[in-house]
Amino acid sequence: MDQVTRRTQVLRNHLLCRTTPDPSLGPFAPNHCLNYSPPDLVEPSSFNPTDMRLLLDGHNVADRDWLFGLMTQSRLFNPQQRGAKVFVSPDYNQSMEQQREATMKRVFYLLEKGVYQGWLTETGPEAQFRRFALNEVIGIYDHSLAIKLGVHFFLCLIEFDFGRFKRVGTEYSFLFLPLHLLVAENRGGAIQFFGTKSHHEKWLRDTENYEVKGCFAMTELGHGSNVRGIETVTTYDSNTGEFIINTPCESAQKYWIGGAAKHATHTIVFSQLSINGKNQGVHAFITQIRDADGNVCPNIRIADCGHKIGLNGVDNGRIWFNNVRVPRENLLNSVADVSQDGQYLSAIEDPVQRFAAFLAPLTVGRVNIAVAAIYSSKTSLAIAIRYSLTRRAFSVTPNGPEVLLLDYPSHQRRLLPLLAKTYAMSFAGNDLKKIYVKRTPESNKMIHVFSSAFKATFTWHNMRTLQECREACGGQGLKTENRVGHLKGEYDVQSTFEGDNNILMQQVSKALHGEYIAAKKRSRPFKGLGLEHMNSPCPIIPSQLTSSDLRSSQFQTDAFCLRERDLLNRFATEVLKHQAQGQSKEHAFNLSYELAEDLGRAFSQRTILQMFIEAEATVPSGSLKDILSLLRSMYALIFFEEDAAFLRYGYLSTDNADAVRKEVTKLCSELRPHALALVNSFGIPDSFLGPIAFNWIDANAWSSVQQ
Numbered sequence: 001m002d003q004v005t006r007r008t009q010v011l012r013n014h015l016l017c018r019t020t021p022d023p024s025l026g027p028f029a030p031n032h033c034l035n036y037s038p039p040d041l042v043e044p045s046s047f048n049p050t051d052m053r054l055l056l057d058g059h060n061v062a063d064r065d066w067l068f069g070l071m072t073q074s075r076l077f078n079p080q081q082r083g084a085k086v087f088v089s090p091d092y093n094q095s096m097e098q099q100r101e102a103t104m105k106r107v108f109y110l111l112e113k114g115v116y117q118g119w120l121t122e123t124g125p126e127a128q129f130r131r132f133a134l135n136e137v138i139g140i141y142d143h144s145l146a147i148k149l150g151v152h153f154f155l156c157l158i159e160f161d162f163g164r165f166k167r168v169g170t171e172y173s174f175l176f177l178p179l180h181l182l183v184a185e186n187r188g189g190a191i192q193f194f195g196t197k198s199h200h201e202k203w204l205r206d207t208e209n210y211e212v213k214g215c216f217a218m219t220e221l222g223h224g225s226n227v228r229g230i231e232t233v234t235t236y237d238s239n240t241g242e243f244i245i246n247t248p249c250e251s252a253q254k255y256w257i258g259g260a261a262k263h264a265t266h267t268i269v270f271s272q273l274s275i276n277g278k279n280q281g282v283h284a285f286i287t288q289i290r291d292a293d294g295n296v297c298p299n300i301r302i303a304d305c306g307h308k309i310g311l312n313g314v315d316n317g318r319i320w321f322n323n324v325r326v327p328r329e330n331l332l333n334s335v336a337d338v339s340q341d342g343q344y345l346s347a348i349e350d351p352v353q354r355f356a357a358f359l360a361p362l363t364v365g366r367v368n369i370a371v372a373a374i375y376s377s378k379t380s381l382a383i384a385i386r387y388s389l390t391r392r393a394f395s396v397t398p399n400g401p402e403v404l405l406l407d408y409p410s411h412q413r414r415l416l417p418l419l420a421k422t423y424a425m426s427f428a429g430n431d432l433k434k435i436y437v438k439r440t441p442e443s444n445k446m447i448h449v450f451s452s453a454f455k456a457t458f459t460w461h462n463m464r465t466l467q468e469c470r471e472a473c474g475g476q477g478l479k480t481e482n483r484v485g486h487l488k489g490e491y492d493v494q495s496t497f498e499g500d501n502n503i504l505m506q507q508v509s510k511a512l513h514g515e516y517i518a519a520k521k522r523s524r525p526f527k528g529l530g531l532e533h534m535n536s537p538c539p540i541i542p543s544q545l546t547s548s549d550l551r552s553s554q555f556q557t558d559a560f561c562l563r564e565r566d567l568l569n570r571f572a573t574e575v576l577k578h579q580a581q582g583q584s585k586e587h588a589f590n591l592s593y594e595l596a597e598d599l600g601r602a603f604s605q606r607t608i609l610q611m612f613i614e615a616e617a618t619v620p621s622g623s624l625k626d627i628l629s630l631l632r633s634m635y636a637l638i639f640f641e642e643d644a645a646f647l648r649y650g651y652l653s654t655d656n657a658d659a660v661r662k663e664v665t666k667l668c669s670e671l672r673p674h675a676l677a678l679v680n681s682f683g684i685p686d687s688f689l690g691p692i693a694f695n696w697i698d699a700n701a702w703s704s705v706q707q
């Protein structure tokens with residue numbers, strides 16, 4: 001048969017969907033074509049993925065499954081048939097306007113189904129864990145939907161937390177503070193101002209029911225990370241008992257405000273408060289920006305931020321205020337208040353500490369973002385690893401079968417360390433939530449430092465994971481329906497909002513520096529932030545590490561602690577050196593940025609490792625524990641490879657670095673047989689993954705096109 005006839009036959013068979021082999025076709029007969037073979041049939045699981053999922057999700061598994069079910073049942077979630085499977089995902093091909101409206105319809109559908117019940121009106125740990133869990137599931141479906149809810153509920157969570165802080169008093173000595181304040185302890189007693197209970201109840205109820213649609217207006221065109229520099233100005237009119245909010249210049253316009261462009265009726269606006277000509281610093285006010293019919297209120301102008309590289313289901317907007325009057329009660333007054341006759345009242349004298357107190361309740365946003373990043377990594381790894389267990393490329397022997405992607409050692413090396421990190425961060429994320437839910441005034445500093453470190457670390461990890469997964473899926477990674485590529489645009493913003501990652505990591509290293517100075521100056525042991533290891537003798541790393549050394553949690557902890565201790569010493573010394581040369585503390589920090597960054601990462605990685613070890617310790621001996629031990633070793637060893645500090649400062653000899661590399665390769669091959677079970681343990685339903693995670697031949701067959 002000549003070439004042309006054979007091609008014609010093949011095409012004819014494709015078009016007719018012929019499945020019976022035609023012997024005359026020789027090697028082009030369908031039984032010589034690629035077949036999809038479900039990896040689930042051939043990849044055994046040595047442990048129970050359901051048990052692993054319980055450990056990973058940590059809480060509210062039934063609630064999560066309930067919500068997955070709600071979303072798959074509704075056409076609003078855009079179910080699409082691909083081959084024999086149905087996938088749910090927003091239609092990102094819609095216009096920005098359509099995406100926003102679709103997001104809003106989903107918000108109301110979930111409201112109707114009772115998803116947000118108790119998100120604001122119930123406050124115990126159970127309610128908070130439920131809210132975290134449901135938020136995580138929503139983020140797996142669509143980041144825009146999660147953020148749209150986040151900016152709305154934030155309005156009241158912050159309102160609530162301001163009230164809460166007011167009632168209990170707190171330690172405000174940690175946020176965005178210069179050095180001397182980082183080491184200071186300010187235990188304000190119960191701060192007594194105006195009663196706000198009825199005020200809280202009104203906002204909480206109306207927001208939970210979506211009668212009030214909230215947004216959060218902090219950032220301005222001219223100031224983002226530097227919140228203290230914002231230029232919106234509020235004054236007080238004692239004749240009417242009202243505050244008057246103004247946007248004095250173009251750079252003071254509120255910018256990026258999620259929900260403001262279309263839907264929000266109310267905002268928390270952050271503004272400088274000027275009382276009797278004296279600037280009292282940044283304060284927050286609840287302000288109505290639209291009426292119930294969606295008309296923009298008088299003296300307010302709103303414009304759209306326009307199309308973005310992702311997150312187009314969220315209507316980010318810009319706001320200008322022109323003599324906008326709000327009642328005196330609309331000042332969030334937990335930290336400071338203004339009396340009817342216009343006197344400024346605050347129990348916190350220092351404006352810098354007062355500012356820190358205002359920002360203290362914002363940690364909830366960072367906790368949410370950190371854990372959401374990990375669920376995005378899980379989604380992309382589940383897709384890329386499932387694909388790599390069905391996709392073949394090249395043979396290693398003449399006429400031999402093509403090799404599965406995940407059987408290439410290089411492919412294992414690309415994906416499996418990211419999988420191990422995702423597991424580690426999952427456990428650390430659970431701990432962060434626990435610490436947050438049980439927060440007390442005493443734990444505020446720890447929450448601030450952990451949430452900053454984890455938010456930056458997890459979201460950076462997520463972006464790296466998404467890129468690697470995208471590439472690991474080849475061209476298929478670029479198809480929106482396969483999710484991994486598209487998620488990059490959707491999640492990129494995580495490294496910028498709720499605190500730019502670089503700025504957050506600066507905060508972390510400054511906080512560690514503060515602990516260091518306090519311990520040295522007062523000759524007292526380190527206590528808190530996991531720095532107690534600094535009180536013990538310096539760990540010694542053997543010059544010739546064996547495989548069992550490298551896999552021991554004690555050695556891994558020692559090596560991570562050694563690095564953190566040394567970097568903290570070096571950082572403190574360098575800051576001191578710059579100060580001795582006449583630099584201000586702030587500038588000394590800036591000049592020491594390399595060590596600050598190394599230290600921030602070292603702290604974060606050590607904390608995550610310890611949380612992983614604690615999670616592992618809760619599991620009885622057996623296959624689950626064994627696999628966790630492999631993952632933990634991979635998590636630790638990969639940083640010996642990636643962080644140049646281990647060699648630069650000699651924590652590892654070059655021989656040991658060589659041993660690490662070999663061990664990572666061994667760990668890859670040991671983890672390879674468990675890869676499918678490890679991603680199945682994420683508990684993400686098939687319909688929330690993409691077609692390439694399953695029978696991608698079927699999903700792309702001509703018959704599918706006709707569907």
Ligand SMILES: Cc1cc2nc3c(=O)[nH]c(=O)nc-3n(C[C@H](O)[C@H](O)[C@H](O)COP(=O)(O)OP(=O)(O)OC[C@H]3O[C@@H](n4cnc5c(N)ncnc54)[C@H](O)[C@@H]3O)c2cc1C
Pocket residue numbers: 151216217218219222223224225226255256257258259308311316493496497498499500501502503
């Ligand atoms: C999609 C989206 C949604 C958002 N939603 C909201 C919202 O609902 N409400 C709201 O109030 N805000 C929102 N924001 C704003 C967001 O919080 C800010 O973008 C963020 O705080 C960063 O501020 P910026 O963009 O002005 O960047 P800048 O502060 O100008 O930072 C730019 C760069 O400079 C670096 N940099 C800044 N200062 C330093 C320093 N001291 N040392 C070293 N490097 C530095 C940063 O690391 C960063 O890389 C949103 C933003 C986006 C993109």
